[in-house]
Amino acid sequence: MTGARGERFLDLVAVMDQLRSPGGCPWDARQTHASLVEYLVEETYELVEAIETGDDSGVREELGDLLLQVVFHARIGQENLDEPWDIDTVCDGIINKLVSRHPHVFAGADATTADAVEVNWHALKAKEKGRNSVTDGIPAQLPALILAGKVISRSAPLSEQLPALETDQDIALVENMSDEQQLGEHLLALVSLARARGWDAEGALRAAVRHRVSAIQELEKSVGGKSGE
Numbered sequence: 001m002t003g004a005r006g007e008r009f010l011d012l013v014a015v016m017d018q019l020r021s022p023g024g025c026p027w028d029a030r031q032t033h034a035s036l037v038e039y040l041v042e043e044t045y046e047l048v049e050a051i052e053t054g055d056d057s058g059v060r061e062e063l064g065d066l067l068l069q070v071v072f073h074a075r076i077g078q079e080n081l082d083e084p085w086d087i088d089t090v091c092d093g094i095i096n097k098l099v100s101r102h103p104h105v106f107a108g109a110d111a112t113t114a115d116a117v118e119v120n121w122h123a124l125k126a127k128e129k130g131r132n133s134v135t136d137g138i139p140a141q142l143p144a145l146i147l148a149g150k151v152i153s154r155s156a157p158l159s160e161q162l163p164a165l166e167t168d169q170d171i172a173l174v175e176n177m178s179d180e181q182q183l184g185e186h187l188l189a190l191v192s193l194a195r196a197r198g199w200d201a202e203g204a205l206r207a208a209v210r211h212r213v214s215a216i217q218e219l220e221k222s223v224g225g226k227s228g229e
Helices: 007-020 026-030 038-053 056-078 087-101 114-129 144-154 158-159 169-177 179-197 201-223
Strands: none
Touching: 007 026, 038 056, 056 087, 056 169, 087 114, 144 158, 144 201, 158 201, 179 201
16 A cells, blocks of 8 residues: 555545535435434444454444545535535544643643543543533433443542442352353343333433432532533
8 A cells, every 4th residue: 555644535535525516426415414323323333343243354344434424424514504614624623632632642741541541531521611520421322331331430439429339249249250241141131031021121221320320410519529521
């Protein structure tokens, strides 16, 4: 492969410009941000599947499909008559964000561990966006397990002040598991038991997460804390 790194990205932008321009593809020309959402979600999950199954060639292909979605949305933004923006605007935004969120790399700040970097990232983002809770900015539409993980991760510094999530029985059960496969099988069994009772496991976990979020936000109000991602 010859040429400068990133050169083919510019070729992709040019291809999308041609597809959306007069004389291009009628299907591509009629798409909107909203109409592309289903494809964006589908490509994201296909990439996740390729990663989880160790399919390296699949990861490469699905990254291309996902990159197409980014370029597609940017081309649509370029056609906005009121406030046009394009792929350069998108790149400029993420470059500025990466530089400002990595002061230990670009501004001489001190952060020697990955955990310190993560804490600093969240603090900087909270300040930028004016968020008042560690739970602010977590998309409520996330699948329940991912949503639960996000809420637990973000609220880790407050965990000692919140009601415990685990019982001694829960701790003993997990400690006796040998690997993540056993955990997965246990979660699958719980879903099966819930289904047998006519319960919605996804909805039940989502409701529990909402309850946890409320407890976190009440605690934050009581201590006057301010944080978030």
